[in-house]
Amino acid sequence: MIFKIFKKELKDTIRDRRTMLMMLVIPVLIFPILINVVVNIQTSFADSAEEKVLRIGIIGDTNDYIAHKLSAIPESFGPKKLIPYSGDSLKLYADQKNETIDLIIWYDKNLEEDLASNKKTSIIWGFDKTNLGYSQRAKSYMQIIEAEERFKRYDALGIDEQQLNPFDTIYENTASEQQMLGELAGGFLPYIFIVFGFMGCMYPSIDLFTGEKERGTIETLLTTPVQRWKILVGKMLVIVLSGLMSSISALIGLFFSIQFLDIVPDPSLVAIIASILTPGFIIKLFLLLLPLTIFFAGVMIPISVYTKTFKEAQSIIAPLNIVFILPAAVGLFPGVELNLATACVPILNIVLTTKSLIAGNIDYLLLGISFTVMLILAAIAVFISFRQFGKETNILN
C-alpha cells in the first residue's frame, strides 16, 4: 500500500513544474551557470586590470629619481603613464579623488640625497583599494625599485647578500592535495546538501500536505481503508526522494562544472577530485545524506500538516533554511574538527564528516556516531510528523 501511494504521489510531483524546477532544473544548472558567470567576470576584470594603462601622479618631476626608475620598469609589469605634479600636492590628491589619476606616489624632496648617503627615506603610494589590481601594481613597481637600490648598497659596502640572510627557510605543506581539498572544499559540499536538500524537500512537502488540504484531496484519501501512517510514509518517501534528487543534481552540476568549465586551473586537482568520487565515497555520502533528508522531511511535514495555506507553509518553512545553515557554518571555522562531541551535533557532524571523507582521514567510529545521531533525529522528526498527521484539527482546514 505504501508503494501504491508513493507511486501516485511521485507521478503527481513529477508533473508539478514548480517542484521539478526546484528538484532538478535549478540544482543541475545553478553551478554551471553561476561558475561560468563568476569565472568570466573575474577573468574579464583581471584582464582589464592587467591591460589598463595606470595613470601615476608623481609629486616631483619627470626627471626625478623615482620617475626615471618607474619609466625603466618594463611594460610587461603593466602599462603606465607618469604625470608630474611638481610639488603641487593639493592638485595631486584632488585629481586622485576625481579619478583623473589612478595611483599617486609621494616622496621627500631630499630622496636622492638620502639614498646617496645610504639613509632610509619614505615613499608613499596612494591608491583606491576598491579598484582591483592597483595595489598589486604599486607593490610590484616598488619591489623592483627597492631591490635595485638594495643590491647597489650591498655592492658599495662589499657585502654578499648571504651575509645578511643566513637562512634560506622553506615552509613545506606536508598535507596531501586530497587533505587540502577536504579542508578547503569539504565544508562547501555539505552546504550543497543542506541548501538543495532543503529546497528539494520544501515544495513537495507543502504540496503533498498543505496543498492537499487546500484542494480537499486529503479528505478523499482519508476515507479509503488505508492506515494513516502508510499514507504518511508514502508521501514522506516522495519528499525524501525529491530532497536527495535535488542534492545529487546539484552535485552533478558541480562535477560537470569542474570537469568541463575549466574552473580548477590545476589538472592534478581535477584528477584528485575524480579519484575521490569512488563508489565507496558516494555510498558513505549517501549514508549521511539519507538521514539528513529524512530529518528535513520530518521537520517540514508537521509544519505543512499544521498550516492552512501554501503561502503560510512557505513563509514558515523557507526561513528554516537559515537555521540549518548556521551549524553548518560552524564547521567551516578553523580548528573545528570531528570528535566525539562534534559528532553528536546535528548538521555540524554532517559538515565535519564530509570534510573528513573528502580528506580521506575518516574515523569510522565517528562516522557511525554521526549517522546514528542523524538517524535518531530523523526518527524523532518522523514521530512528530505522525502525531501531527493524526490530529483531526490539522488534517482538515
Add this chain to the structure above:
Amino acid sequence: MIKIENLCKEFPLSKEQKKERNTSDKFASAVSNVSFDCNPGEVFSLLGPNGAGKTTILRMLSTVIQPSSGSIEICGIDAIKYPREARSKLGFLTGSTGLYARLNAHEIIDYFASLYNVPHAILKERKSYLFDLLGMNEFAHKRIGKLSTGMKQKVSICRTMIHDPEVVIFDEPTSGLDVITADSIIQLIRDCRDQNKTVLFSSHIMGEVDLLCDRLAIIHQGQLKHHGTMDDFRAQMTGKSLTGEFINIVQS
C-alpha cells in the same frame, strides 16, 4: 446499513475563537445527541442549513474524524473500533471534488481502486460500466485540471463508486452543477437504491430531496430537529412548499 446513536462531536476552541464567541468554554459542540439509521435499498437525506453539522456527521461516518461520544455502525461494523473495516464498505463523495489536478480520470480511478484492493478484472468491468453510465469516456484521458466542474464531479462520483461499496455517502453531490449533469447524478443515486445500496446524501435543494428520498433527517445547530419518512414529512406540511416546511422546522 448505517446506524448512529447519540452521536456527539465537540471541537476545541482556540483563543481567537473564544474571543469571537465571547466564551470561556474550552470546547464547542458541533453535533449533539444525533441518532438515526439508514437501511439498504433506501435513500436517506440529511438536511440542514450551512453550519448545521451535516458535514461533521458525514466525516464521523467516514471515520475521518472521531466522535466525542456515541456509536456508529456501518454494515454491522463498529466504525469507531474498526475504522478501516468500516471504510472499506463505504464510498464517500466529499463536498469538494477532491481530485488530483495533475492526473487524469483513468489514473485517479485506478489509484483509488488499488487503495480498495479492487482486482484488475473487476476494475476493468466497473470502470467500463461507470464511464459509460456517467459519460466519461470523452474526457477520461484529460488531466483533471483541464475539466469543467461537471466533469470533475462525474470523476469524483466514479471514484466513490469504483469499489462497488455497500454504503454510499454523497455530500451535496449536485452543488454547482448544470441541470443535465445534476440529473445524471440523481439517476445514479436512484440506480444505487435499486442495487440495494444504502445511500445517505446531504443537500440544500428540497426539490432533489423530494425526488429521491425515502426518509430524511433535519439537522440544525448540531441537533436533530426532524427524523422520519418523506411521506410523513409531506403529510405534516403546514406551509405550501417543502422549503417552507423545512424553514418552519429549522426556525421552531
